[in-house]
Amino acid sequence: MAKAVKPAVMSVAVDVLIFTVSDNHVEVLLERRAEEPFKNCLALPGGLVKTDESPDDAVKRCLREEIGVEDIYTEQLYTWGDIDRDPRNRVISISYIALVNKSRCHPIAGERVEEVCWKEISADDINELTKELAYDHGEMISYALSRLKGKLEYTSIAFHMMEEEFTLPELQKVYEILLDKPLYKANFRKKIMDFVEETGNTVTGNPHRPSKLYRWNGR
Amino acid sequence: MAKAVKPAVMSVAVDVLIFTVSDNHVEVLLERRAEEPFKNCLALPGGLVKTDESPDDAVKRCLREEIGVEDIYTEQLYTWGDIDRDPRNRVISISYIALVNKSRCHPIAGERVEEVCWKEISADDINELTKELAYDHGEMISYALSRLKGKLEYTSIAFHMMEEEFTLPELQKVYEILLDKPLYKANFRKKIMDFVEETGNTVTGNPHRPSKLYRWNGR
DNA sequence: GCAAAAGTGTTCTGGATACACCCATGA
DNA sequence: TCATGGGTGTATCCAGAACACTTTTGC
DSSP: OOOOOOOOOBEEEEEEEEEEEETTEEEEEEEEESSSSSTTSEEOSEEEOOTTSOHHHHHHHHHHHHHOOOSOEEEEEEEEOOTTSSSSSOEEEEEEEEEOOGGGOOOOOOTTEEEEEEEEEOTTTHHHHHHHBSTTHHHHHHHHHHHHHHHHHHSOGGGGGSOSSEEHHHHHHHHHHHHTSOOOHHHHHHHHGGGEEEEEEEEOSSSSOOEEEEEEOOO | OOOOOOOOOBEEEEEEEEEEEETTEEEEEEEEESSSSSTTSEEOSEEEOOTTSOHHHHHHHHHHHHHOOOSOEEEEEEEEOOTTSSSSSOEEEEEEEEEOOGGGOOOOOOTTEEEEEEEEEOTTTHHHHHHHBSTTHHHHHHHHHHHHHHHHHHSOGGGGGSOSSEEHHHHHHHHHHHHTSOOOHHHHHHHHGGGEEEEEEEEOSSSSOOEEEEEEOOO
16 A cells, blocks of 8 residues: 655755844844845855765854854754745755854855845844845744743853953843843842853953953853 | 855655653653664654655654554654764654653554554663664654753643643652652642642542542643 | 942842641542 | 541742942043
8 A cells, every 4th residue: 555655855954043242232144145046135154965964064064165154152953844945945954053252253255155244133123134034044033042042041052152251241241132131230140150260350441440351161 | 166066965854752651661652663774673753754745744644654643742852964874865854752641642553664662761771772773763862851851840841741631649750750850749739730720520549538630721 | 539330248039948747538 | 547648838948139238440
């Protein structure tokens, strides 16, 4: 009865959501596509996984080729596979979340890319942005952002968005922007102290008490 | 310079980790494969995603075809894509976790399957089991189990492993087996009360006070 | 000295932990 | 009436919330 199953053949892609915090808002890195489909549209960095590389390796390669970025923290997020998510072919996409510090990450347009840009995302305009984006990349951003918020509470991922040395007020600001709510200074410090160590340096030059510099202790 | 990218073509599969709790241990559902590769080996239910179905739909279909199971709770877990994870072809597998109540789920061997069986997994013998399993399915089980434990604490997934009506001692037992540690009765009840409602029924016939039956309130 | 922001100590409270006790049943 | 396990009340502890306060700088 059961006829032979014809192997399903399709393309597998990776898409990377690179988040950073700048001034007072969250930003995601987008590229303007230089090729079809969605030529000239904004899209997430990423591309097809080759047959001789793992998805993790594909992420590394795409970031290097397309935007000249290496050695950043990435983590697999969710795999999107609706049959009509790509207008031309059947493509299943494994999405990755990446967190960077803006001053330590300098993307430049590379292969298949017209330009790269940081795009501010606030709760208000995320729907607007979604319309501009290729594929289901808008949905991916929303989903990634909510997962990022959740993980902030019980992991140390936020440190990937900091410079090597940072002050506690700076760190608190990053949390406040991501969570979109103010935090109590004293409480934040008590909680975060387990995960940082003093570098011995301070930031001076401001009309107030110098702030101590810390680094992530890796926990 | 950049030569045309040849689309990477490969197969995409789904694999489902169906967990249940029975007596004093966690069990996972395995099937003995009736076809190559890994013929006669134990493996997770699953199969290739067809070009005209989403991964979620593929999960539904595979469970129906292979083990005759429908309408169970599933959730995407992680996508595995090492280049050598399948000995013959390049296959990327999206793993799903599923939770069932054993007395409400009656798998029977179907297409491509020799037999189906519940396999006990304890911390001790999981390494033994891993050796028997096809592909990287042993690793998938370990990973899924640790994620399941984590999610128990902050989600309501455990209710998917209960019968429609259950007593609080029964529910507590499930938590204790999954978390592999005893819980305080009074505290467990206070916490879980927000998520259940009385059905009005009780369980009698035991030489002690009857226990009230509850159902999940959906929260 | 003063404004400003860094940094710290203290109270309060809600939830988790731990333990003690009461209750309803079958035999 | 007794053993058994279901079910409940309460003291304790701890982390987080909230607030008040001190410290150090530039001007």
